[in-house]
Amino acid sequence: MVTPCFTNRQWIYAKRPSGRVTEEHYELKETELNEPLASNEVVVKAQYISVDPYMRIQQAERQSFDPPHPLGIVQRGGAVGQIVASNSSSFNEGDYVLSYTGWQLYAKCHASELRKLDAATAPITTALGVLGMPGRTAWFGLMEAGRPKPGETVVVSGAAGAVGSLVAQFAKRAGCKVFGIAGGASKCSFLTEKLGLDGAIDYRQYQDAESLSKAIAKITNGVDVYFDNVGGMVTDAIIPNIKLRARIIICGQISQYDGGLDKPNLGPRFLQHMLFQRATIQGILARDYSHRMDEMLEIVAPWVKDKQIVFEETIVDGFENLPQALNSLFEGKNVGKLLVRV
Amino acid sequence: MVTPCFTNRQWIYAKRPSGRVTEEHYELKETELNEPLASNEVVVKAQYISVDPYMRIQQAERQSFDPPHPLGIVQRGGAVGQIVASNSSSFNEGDYVLSYTGWQLYAKCHASELRKLDAATAPITTALGVLGMPGRTAWFGLMEAGRPKPGETVVVSGAAGAVGSLVAQFAKRAGCKVFGIAGGASKCSFLTEKLGLDGAIDYRQYQDAESLSKAIAKITNGVDVYFDNVGGMVTDAIIPNIKLRARIIICGQISQYDGGLDKPNLGPRFLQHMLFQRATIQGILARDYSHRMDEMLEIVAPWVKDKQIVFEETIVDGFENLPQALNSLFEGKNVGKLLVRV
Numbered sequence: 001m002v003t004p005c006f007t008n009r010q011w012i013y014a015k016r017p018s019g020r021v022t023e024e025h026y027e028l029k030e031t032e033l034n035e036p037l038a039s040n041e042v043v044v045k046a047q048y049i050s051v052d053p054y055m056r057i058q059q060a061e062r063q064s065f066d067p068p069h070p071l072g073i074v075q076r077g078g079a080v081g082q083i084v085a086s087n088s089s090s091f092n093e094g095d096y097v098l099s100y101t102g103w104q105l106y107a108k109c110h111a112s113e114l115r116k117l118d119a120a121t122a123p124i125t126t127a128l129g130v131l132g133m134p135g136r137t138a139w140f141g142l143m144e145a146g147r148p149k150p151g152e153t154v155v156v157s158g159a160a161g162a163v164g165s166l167v168a169q170f171a172k173r174a175g176c177k178v179f180g181i182a183g184g185a186s187k188c189s190f191l192t193e194k195l196g197l198d199g200a201i202d203y204r205q206y207q208d209a210e211s212l213s214k215a216i217a218k219i220t221n222g223v224d225v226y227f228d229n230v231g232g233m234v235t236d237a238i239i240p241n242i243k244l245r246a247r248i249i250i251c252g253q254i255s256q257y258d259g260g261l262d263k264p265n266l267g268p269r270f271l272q273h274m275l276f277q278r279a280t281i282q283g284i285l286a287r288d289y290s291h292r293m294d295e296m297l298e299i300v301a302p303w304v305k306d307k308q309i310v311f312e313e314t315i316v317d318g319f320e321n322l323p324q325a326l327n328s329l330f331e332g333k334n335v336g337k338l339l340v341r342v
Numbered sequence: 343m344v345t346p347c348f349t350n351r352q353w354i355y356a357k358r359p360s361g362r363v364t365e366e367h368y369e370l371k372e373t374e375l376n377e378p379l380a381s382n383e384v385v386v387k388a389q390y391i392s393v394d395p396y397m398r399i400q401q402a403e404r405q406s407f408d409p410p411h412p413l414g415i416v417q418r419g420g421a422v423g424q425i426v427a428s429n430s431s432s433f434n435e436g437d438y439v440l441s442y443t444g445w446q447l448y449a450k451c452h453a454s455e456l457r458k459l460d461a462a463t464a465p466i467t468t469a470l471g472v473l474g475m476p477g478r479t480a481w482f483g484l485m486e487a488g489r490p491k492p493g494e495t496v497v498v499s500g501a502a503g504a505v506g507s508l509v510a511q512f513a514k515r516a517g518c519k520v521f522g523i524a525g526g527a528s529k530c531s532f533l534t535e536k537l538g539l540d541g542a543i544d545y546r547q548y549q550d551a552e553s554l555s556k557a558i559a560k561i562t563n564g565v566d567v568y569f570d571n572v573g574g575m576v577t578d579a580i581i582p583n584i585k586l587r588a589r590i591i592i593c594g595q596i597s598q599y600d601g602g603l604d605k606p607n608l609g610p611r612f613l614q615h616m617l618f619q620r621a622t623i624q625g626i627l628a629r630d631y632s633h634r635m636d637e638m639l640e641i642v643a644p645w646v647k648d649k650q651i652v653f654e655e656t657i658v659d660g661f662e663n664l665p666q667a668l669n670s671l672f673e674g675k676n677v678g679k680l681l682v683r684v
Contacts, residue, residue: 057614064618231613250616261614268606271573272399274592274625276406281623283616 003036004043004085004108011103011322013059013075016068019258020330021056023323026075033106037087040111044099046081048339049319050128051326052162053229053254060261065285075103075322078133080117080124091116098127103322105342122304129162129337130304130311131297133286137251138166139296140289143174145249145282146225150175153220155238158229159200160187160312162337163251167227168195169309179220181234183332190335194310209236209268217241230255232267239270246279258330312336344379346427346450348387353445353664355401355417358410361600362672363398365665368417375448379429382453386441388423390681391661392470393668394504395571395596402603407627417445417664420475422459422466433458440469445664447684464646471504471679472646472653473639475628479593480508481638482631485516487591487624488567492517495562497580500571501542502529502654504679505593509569510537511651521562523576525674532677536652551578551610559583572597574609581612588621600672654678 012027033043055077058069069076079102083095088111091097096117101107117124122131129135141163148154154171158164159180168191171178179199180191188200199219206212212233216223222243228235231253242248256265273279289296303309314334316325319342329338354369375385397419400411411418421444425437430453433439438459443449459466464473471477483505490496496513500506501522510533513520521541522533530542541561548554554575558565564585570577573595584590598607615621631638645651656676658667661684671680 057618064614065620228613231611235613250613253611253614253617256611256614260611264610264612264614266608267611269573269595269598269602269609270606271570271577271592271623271625272406272595272598272603272606274623275595275627276399276625278407278625278627278630280625281613281616283613283618283620283622285617285620288620 002085002087003034005032005034006043006045006084006106008033008104008106009319010074010105013069013071013073015071016059016061020327021059021323022327025059026323028320033108035108037085037108040088040090042083042088042091042109042111042114043085044079044081044097044101044107044109044114045084046079046099046101046105046107046342048080048125048128048341049103049322050078051322051329051338051340052077052133053252053257053329055326056257056330057261060257062262064261065287076100077102078128080127096124098132105319122301125313125337125339126304126311128339129313130166130309131301134162134337135166135300136289136293136296137284137286138163138170139300140292141249141251141284142167142170142225142227145284146227146247148174148176148225151177152224153177153179153222153243154225154227155179155181155216155220155223156227156229157181157234157238158252158254159191159197160335161229164227164229165195165310165312165336168197171225172196176225179216181230181238187335190312194312203234203237206237209233212237213240225249227251228253232256232265236268236270239273242273242277242279244277246277248279248281250281250283254330314338316340318342344427344429345376346379346385347374347376348385348426348448350375350446350448351661352416352447355411355413355415357413358401358403362669363401363665364669367401368665370662375450377450379427379450382430382432384425384430384433384451384453384456385427386421386423386439386443386449386451386456387426388421388441388443388447388449388684390422390467390470390683391445391664392420393664393671393680393682394419394475395594395599395671397668398599398672399603404604406603407629418442419444420470422469438466440474447661464643467655467679467681468646468653470681471655472508472651473643476504476679477508477642478631478635478638479626479628480505480512481642482634483591483593483626484509484512484567484569486631487626488569488589490516490518490567493519494566495519495521495564495585496567496569497521497523497558497562497565498569498571499523499576499580500594500596501533501539502677503571506569506571507537507652507654507678510539513567513569514538518567521558523572523580529677532654536654545576545579548579551575554579555582567591569593570595574598574607578610578612581615584615584619584621586619588619590621590623592623592625596672656680658682660684
């Protein structure tokens, strides 16, 4: 019998936020992990823990794609780490794995919950980004829901983010003209200079949706595919610019998560544009494509290996900084995938 | 050479409405139609002239699915009537035809612009309703964009209208549970008693979208397909009730046509529901299915012949009443297809 003994630290989700999520909505707890491992159980020690916008959705009181995240348990989320104790023939100590063990240093898991990572093929952090959930969302969201055709115009909101920056690059590789919307000059130059997009718009330079809409019209000449991560004013500005049979993919509405999910904000009505252009809107989630992960990896992993894809990461150090890191997603500060090294 | 001589009456679209469209936006004109007919030209005398919600969209200043309807020309629209002069071997005097000759008593047309009607098979008015543009919209909108499956729950707004009343019946025939939303008790009893729907809700009994939404939740237990003719508060109330992979078809937004097309009204944001349920919205227009008219007729015409479909008509008498008849569409008074007999 294997009986591990580790001093664990956990962030317990303790209180529903009504606006921004901060440390006050969590409790930091120290526990001992010293139960014996059953057959096929292992202990994973986290090295990088993920913070993702979807976490804030699950914190709303309302049913979303899941029931609300329960209070009093470890904040759920993805992590990559190493096996530190094993009662499974599939995993040895030292193996790198992707797990969904949330915000804690150590976690006891069944072997079937883990995906083994090959650190020689790609950095292990990519399993939480370009070769993980955000990459899968970007790939299938764009290619299947968006159906981009060469020469079409694709606009991506939240274009410097974990998903958006990949969508933008996948769209370029699909032969499209690609424009990114982001907040701030440095993100915009990242989009045009590092990602090679055809243009970028800093939405913060515009007072309202109408003036932003005019700027988008001018630079794009109409939008065939709009990949939306943010909602709100940016989306208000883009929709009047859609072209005939445009496809709008709703991947996120990050501008609304602070409070608009339980009590929606008001915005201009726009369904008439769907009619005028016989356009479609489709909501997508990463989980809809989980069973097709290998299909994405087969195409995208070689691009990562050959450095044909930029996958920027913002790394925050320190387990204690997890709540603040999550909050910072809604401040729009990070570029690419945000991770906490623990 | 055939030279007809008719005293024509025409409603000229003269002024863009900013709210409701009334007589003041039109000029009634009397002209002589006495030019010679070229080869394959005919003269049609209208008997029934159509008024349809889409006309109000074209009157907006903004580009919609068409450029704005020009000022100073006959109001465009469908009509059924008889050939009264012919220089075409395809048409004889007395033949019934469907034409797109607008609001005028007589019109010179090329034979290729007309569809011959067989008055023995179905009443000629059906060419403007169940066996015409509204029928095509209802059929393909529901069956192709909506993809209803037996046992699913379909909700139709504007359910007592020309398109809505057909969608509701087609959905019943597809094996769905069908609920209609309409304004007023008599429309609601039309829906349950004459059309045999599973339920009807009079939206006028509700002060706001929230209370209407609760009523819809209670009666439907969630919505798989929402066929929307009206937009506004009714749509606000339905969207939070959509189920996983729901399909929303945008066929009309009649609540917004009075003024909301040039300057959109505000409404609650709802794109998060598309994400939560991985739902789709698709805008449709009758014209997208014009080339498939025969396919619809093959299925629906026998139902009409065998009286298996209710196709209510509201007939207004008098050419002079056309503008008022169009306006009345936005007052929600008529049941089924509204026509003006001239």
